[in-house]
Amino acid sequence: MGYIAARGGTQAILNAELLVEYMRLHAASDPIGIDQIRDQMRAAVGRAMNEGALYAPNLAALALKQSEGDSIDASFLLRAYRSTLQRVMPTIPARGVDIRCQRRISASFKDIPGGQMLGPSTDYQIRMLNTLLMHESTADVQRILKEYDALIAQHADTDERAGYFPKVVDYMRAEQMVPFVRDDEGAEPFDITRTALTFPCSRSARLQSLAQADTGCLLTYAYSSVRGYGDAHPTLAELRFGALAIAVTHPLTGEPVCIGEIVVTECEIVSKAHSVAHNQERPYFQLGYGFTFGHSEVKAMSMGILDSVLSQAKRNGLSGESGPAANEEFVLLHSDGIEASGFTAHYKLPHYVTFEADLKVLERAVDHVESDALNPHAAHATTAKERL
Amino acid sequence: MRDSVTGILSRSPSTTVCALAAHALTMISDPSVVVLSGPKVAMVQLRIQESVADTVFNGGEVLVTETRLELNGVFGFGMVIGDQPEYATALAVLDALGRIDGPHRAYMTDAVADLARALTTKHQSEFAASNSTKVAFDTF
Numbered sequence: 001m002g003y004i005a006a007r008g009g010t011q012a013i014l015n016a017e018l019l020v021e022y023m024r025l026h027a028a029s030d031p032i033g034i035d036q037i038r039d040q041m042r043a044a045v046g047r048a049m050n051e052g053a054l055y056a057p058n059l060a061a062l063a064l065k066q067s068e069g070d071s072i073d074a075s076f077l078l079r080a081y082r083s084t085l086q087r088v089m090p091t092i093p094a095r096g097v098d099i100r101c102q103r104r105i106s107a108s109f110k111d112i113p114g115g116q117m118l119g120p121s122t123d124y125q126i127r128m129l130n131t132l133l134m135h136e137s138t139a140d141v142q143r144i145l146k147e148y149d150a151l152i153a154q155h156a157d158t159d160e161r162a163g164y165f166p167k168v169v170d171y172m173r174a175e176q177m178v179p180f181v182r183d184d185e186g187a188e189p190f191d192i193t194r195t196a197l198t199f200p201c202s203r204s205a206r207l208q209s210l211a212q213a214d215t216g217c218l219l220t221y222a223y224s225s226v227r228g229y230g231d232a233h234p235t236l237a238e239l240r241f242g243a244l245a246i247a248v249t250h251p252l253t254g255e256p257v258c259i260g261e262i263v264v265t266e267c268e269i270v271s272k273a274h275s276v277a278h279n280q281e282r283p284y285f286q287l288g289y290g291f292t293f294g295h296s297e298v299k300a301m302s303m304g305i306l307d308s309v310l311s312q313a314k315r316n317g318l319s320g321e322s323g324p325a326a327n328e329e330f331v332l333l334h335s336d337g338i339e340a341s342g343f344t345a346h347y348k349l350p351h352y353v354t355f356e357a358d359l360k361v362l363e364r365a366v367d368h369v370e371s372d373a374l375n376p377h378a379a380h381a382t383t384a385k386e387r388l
Numbered sequence: 389m390r391d392s393v394t395g396i397l398s399r400s401p402s403t404t405v406c407a408l409a410a411h412a413l414t415m416i417s418d419p420s421v422v423v424l425s426g427p428k429v430a431m432v433q434l435r436i437q438e439s440v441a442d443t444v445f446n447g448g449e450v451l452v453t454e455t456r457l458e459l460n461g462v463f464g465f466g467m468v469i470g471d472q473p474e475y476a477t478a479l480a481v482l483d484a485l486g487r488i489d490g491p492h493r494a495y496m497t498d499a500v501a502d503l504a505r506a507l508t509t510k511h512q513s514e515f516a517a518s519n520s521t522k523v524a525f526d527t528f
Contacts, residue, residue, distance in 0.1 A: 049448075055434070056451035058471070082449055088430045093437035093444045100511065102518045110525050118521035152513045155520040162515035169439050183443040189435065191446055207438065207445040245395060246450060248432055250483075252463050257483075258395035259432070259452060260469035268439060287440040291447055307440070 006350040024068055037061035046263070046294015047071050051337055052078025053193075053212035055262050055293050072214070072341045079338055092247045092256055096266040096291070097170075099242045100163040107236035108172075108270055114165035119241060120295075168238035169268050169287065178270065179284045199329040206310060206332060210303045211291055214337025218302035221325040221335065225309050230323030232271055234305045237287070239267040241295055265292045269304035271312075286312050306331060393500055397482060398468055400503045402475040408499050409478035412485050415492035419459060421481070426455040427466075427473035452476075459484035 025031070038045055038061035048060040052075035060078060067073035103119025106112045118124070132140075172178045189204035197205055210218065225232040243261040250257045269288040288308025290300035306325060313326035324330055334340060397405050413419050431449040438445065453476040455466045464484025466476040485492055 053448040054431070054451060055448060056470070059451065082431065085449075085451070086428075086430045087433055087449065088452070088454055090433040090446075091435050091450070093435040095437050096439055100515075102514065103521075110527060115522050115524075117518045118523055119518050121521075148517060151520045152516040155516040157512055157516050157519055159512075162512055163518070167439055181441045183441040185443060189443075189445045191433075193446075203441065203443045204445040207436075207443065208447070211445075211447050245399070246432075246434065246469065247394075248467060251456070251465055256392070256394075257465065257467065258392060258398045259467045260398040262434075262450060262469065289438040289440045289443075291436055291438065293448060 032065055034058060034061045034065065037064050042295055044071060046296045047215055048074040048078055050293040050296055050299065051075035051212060051214060054078045054082045072337045076338045089248055092249060094244055094246055096240065097167050099240050099244045099264065099266060101165055101240045101242040103241040104165055106168050106238045112168050113171060172237065177285050178287050197332060200314065201328065209332045210306060213335035215296065215299040217335040217337060218306060219298055221331055222302035222305040225305065225323050225325035230309060230325050232305055232309050234269045234271050237268040237270040239297060241265045263294055265296050265300045267300045267304050269301065269308050271308045396500055396504045396507055397479060399507055402472055406474050406478040409481040412492040412496050413481055415495060416488060416490050422458045424456040424458060427453050427476045429453050429471050455480040460488065462487050
């Protein structure tokens, strides 16, 4: 059954759009500024950017304003805008070790080289509504800024390398806790924006797919594997949040050209050594990798858990046998929030012709059942005839 | 890379870098700028080399502004994250100026050194704040 186009309703559609604007503005509160969203709703901006797969804080803030805070709709707007832009070149591969850290923690080791910094975090607070924010004033803002300045004065550091740390996984490798594994994919990674995914897929395809996946979806799959529908036993080797300098290649000289910094979250997840890895000469912990734009720790960790689960499943030929999260095709094909929401939302659009066909099928089925009820011998005869 | 000239210029205040380019441009005789392309808003594909198996993957796109020009026949390339046309053009002018001999070179070197110091101070301040959250957990 093909789709049949419907037309008409132009004025109603335009009026409906006007009503959306009215709903946003009718209470006559001050319109929200893009800079306010960008600066004060960092989590939402980060989520829109990583799910929209476009690092553009101002546009992400605009998308959030336009979508009235709907994260999937905001990422959809960004992804759509992305399709109008020319991609001029790839960057030189950036590495997490070059993140200028504002936050860096490990749940695996108490003492890590360089130490742990909690950074901007509410992890250790009780989740209580802060009613003082109901009446936040300029004086409150000034007070916070003053306290911040005092903090800087108290903890001044003149080290020019301040903020750059070695990776915990490098220490674990040196101690032979995790394997030295090198990918043999080559320099050119798979690009899911140009080539459709096929399975089994390369690790670069998996990581790109997970990086732009819906946060809630990744969380659900990762949680399922941790909670019982799988065999993941993750521990956070390291999580870092901060600024990552990005460079491209100069078109004339071929030298690296730094083009600025982006804010990112990165983590490595370590999981228990599996006895089922019988083909290994030496048991090791397994690793998974997570990376997102913005400050998105739950997404980065979910990505790292899933990467670890999928790598182990693939290595041991157990794809799908260790819970749904170990099925790479299932996970990657259903975790893009924009595709999933678009497919679900399209059922709101006119399906009159296809549904008319469904109605006819229903009518025929009803007729069939009713005729069977009126003439049971004929029904049995038909059934017997069909059996032959 | 982050300590390079472009690493300093691309992470300094855009107004300062634009003023630096404008002033340096006045220091060469008969400057002739021909814009070859841009400033245009475009994307670069972010490549990440992850730390588990050194896999290089595409981590998403980054919105950038790019300008390509010729200054007195010398090619200049400027690119910066975000929609910042003046900033990108200033970087392209400075890139070209870096390959032209003249008194502006010494001025640019000094100016970049000043920017580097300011950037280091800014980063140290940011780190000082994070450093105040350094934690030593006890186990029991």
